[in-house]
Amino acid sequence: MDLTELREVAQAEKERQGSIRVHCCTSTGCRAASSMEVFRNLEAAVEEHQCGDRIEVVSVGCMGFCGQGPLVQVEPGEQLYEEVEPDDAGSIISATVGKGTASTTQLDPHHPFFAYQTRVVRQNSGNIDPESIEEYIAVGGYESLYKALYEMTPEAVVAEISNSGLRGRGGGGYPTGLKWATVAKMPGDQKYVICNGDEGDPGAFMDRSVLESDPHLVLEGMAIAGYAVGANHGYIYVRAEYPLAIKRLQKAIQQAKKYGLMGSQVFDSPFDFRVDIRIGAGAFVCGEETALIQSIEGGRGNPVPRPPYPAEKGLYNSPTLINNVETLANIAHIIREGADWYASIGTEDSKGTKVFALTGNIRNNGLIEVPMGITLRQIVEDMGGGVPDGEVKAVQTGGPSGGCIPKQLLDTPVDYKSLREVGSMMGSGGMVVMDQDTSMVEIAHFYMEFCRGETCGKCVPCRTGTVQLYGLLTKLLKGQATEADLEQMKALSYMVKDTSLCGLGQTAPNPVLSTLRYFPEEYTSLLVKPAYLNGKTAEPKPVSV
């Protein structure tokens, strides 16, 4: 395969595509609301109307407004149907051929939910069939890989990524270019690229959606990374709870191999790159990079102390580049459009866009991709439509490692630095909105329960500290805790944070500490009151001797 052939494939695909495309989301969210049946009924309706020559029904990935799914969109045009029932399919096709109106409501494509978004990573999501490499090629797919291989040196690729200002989207926010440069500079013939698709944060589904909606984009990013750092073997680690993502990835790898875009001599160049999938059993801690490496090697998914960092000594003791799904999904776009274009999106220290899973007590649930620097208020109130009845009390960002940001700080811009300053973090992109009826102590309790169950158990502070913190929070919620318990909870939180071996334990107390910081009265109001203040007994009982 060379560039001419690639473009021929793109051309042929464009010619094959019907003039009208009916996009039906078949990602996990919509599938759970019977979108497969909708899809089949749409196909049957096209058959019935005998308009298959003009209208093509396409199974596409997530369009973002998952809370209103299944979604069906007609291209070209502005029709975006929400909550489509299988029975609505016929009327949608009728309306598309100009006979009558569809029996389902439409979403306004200019709704702030869409209007505020800048789609880089999710550009193709919902527009192409994730199971067709030709559709990906038709929208310019694999051109960046070609460009990297034939027009750029590995150093130039690394420089481009550095200049773009991209930072890791897996939680830590480490500068991606710097990480690539480190691995590239390490000596050794055998290096690896790992794509971290473990995604264990409760409520998060950004990475799943990217893998399900545009698997080739991630593969292309991995191949470019491999070329840049000198690795010819990649692993993509996906949790077993994501069967659709795994299936689509497997298919994508096969298709790319067939076209000579993966495997030996990619694009007939001297660069070899193979990708293997590793399925994780679904342990949150396996997302931690050193644990993930142990898991790929077939060991128990326990973190090991760093340094040495994986960049130096990773998988099978070789230099290893490990990046998050979303990070890698940015690569092909950066190579194609250039670092300057990428760096023009976002803020000074946080470039580009970030995908968030917007959930909780909010009108518009779903997946959004926004430019960095947008404020929480714009996301929650304008895009999310605010809390259905009542008002926002706080927003939790950063998953179990993050913190709760109170409503008075809603004007905080979403960037790495600002979120840290208010005691939370970017994390991987979970964003949970809470209304006035939410108890912050219960929220802290929920996240502690999660960490207590997910700690690997290797190190003492995390294994036993989370259990004791959970116990203290339970005691508090039961109204049995005293001032001393609260003090102990604080002291223990700092101890677990400062002494745990890996990021799980180091961040587990964050939800407690951040809610204590902004909502201390919710904690103190739960403390046991001395009996004589309850009005039950007027005075403390004298102790008899």
Added chain:
Amino acid sequence: MAVRTLKIDDKDVAVEAGATIMEAAQEAGVQIPRLCHLEGLSPVGACRLCLVEIEGLNKLLPACVTEVWEGMVIQTQTSKLQDYRRMAVELIFAEGNHVCSICVANGNCELQDVAIEVGMDHSRFPYRFPDRGVDLSHERFGIDHNRCILCTRCVRVCDEVEGAHVWDVGSRGASCFIVSGLAQPWGEVDACTSCGKCVDACPTGAIFHKGETTGEKQRDRDKFAFLSTAREEQQWTR
């Protein structure tokens, strides 16, 4: 061999490059509390008792796995470290059933020693009264999971020194426990050579010789360090 010079608790030390902080401390005559570390076995950094403060770093680093660098200034006994260590030991005591008075290791127990070292006289955390088993299926030894602190010394000694790999860690978090074989009774694991190294390695009374009564447990720890260096250096001619 390159040498690194550093300061530990205001004492100047010079050690070979590649040495850990713990080794350097030993050289300087500074005792750093430890539980999961045992000379001769690979370090894992799990108990977190050996954490030290390093000037210029806001993270605490474990002495057992951190290599020294030139000009390091290390504090091993700040009040913060002492608080944290004491809390860690309290957490361990609250987690298992450590009733010393009826334990085979009473008086010869590293957990006890560490508790004394960090000044722990009671645990401020509620006891969890875990219901863990005792396995007496082995002909000569027994394991009482109630006293296990999951330091994985037995796992490592059996794997790295004896080469039998009888032990492993099962489950996760609070339900972690040491498994023998494929979660079989110890006595049914053919791989066990009954060498007794795990008994020697165990810091508490969790793994013991059958028939040992309270306070009788003794161990020969230097053996592992000798065996593991001997294997690396091929010194089998004694």
